Amino acid sequence: QKEVEQDPGPLSVPEGAIVSLNCTYSNSAFQYFMWYRQYSRKGPELLMYTYSSGNKEDGRFTAQVDKSSKYISLFIRDSQPSDSATYLCAMSYNNNDMRFGAGTRLTVKP
Amino acid sequence: DTGVSQNPRHKITKRGQNVTFRCDPISEHNRLYWYRQTLGQGPEFLTYFQNEAQLEKSRLLSDRFSAERPKGSFSTLEIQRTEQGDSAMYLCASSSTGVGYTFGSGTRLTVV
DSSP: OOOEOOOOEEEEETOOOOOEEEEOOOOOOEEEEEEEEEEEOOEEEEEEEESSSSEEEETTEEEEEEETTEEEEEEEEOOOOOGGGGEEEESSSSSSSOEEOOEEEEEEEE | OSOEEEEEEEEEEEOOOOOEOOOOOOOTTOOEEEEEEEEOOOEEEEEEEEEEEEEOOOOOOTTTEEEEEEGSSOEEEEEEEOOOGGGGEEEEEEEESSSSEEEEOOOEEEEE
């Protein structure tokens, strides 16, 4: 079993839809949780960062962490074609050795 | 400062050859990381520097891999006696506080 599990998709939604992306993990020591966006042939770009449990909102993006269920989510409201990318969850116990999910490939169709 | 710079962008090499990649982090960032990413997978941690000190190494980093960060500035990752399984995207990232990383665009290695 991988430490971080993420459904690779692909996920296709119409423009304006609410997108839900999720990851589960097995290491209860993880304290730092992040979501990255990666466009083709580019490095990952940090979208959201959360320490421990709770919710965090930034514009159209909301990150949720449920440590009791070892489950994290990223919601994208009013999705746009420019949101089409691969979304990677990442987590760490010490904010150094980050463990990534495999990434979910999202396409938002106009 | 335009972010994390990696060179070369692409490298094709024959099996058994040595290759070296360079990473120039954001100048005020004291932490530097190397990751490897294969197609359809997330990045895998290889090693981490704080200033010039290499503080963590993954077991993925076999004896054929070596990384340096002289003077705590740029870093190099060398792979000796390359194998086809080394074909991947090698990503460098830097951070100041450890709160999230800034990644470079990576070096894509193809071993033929």
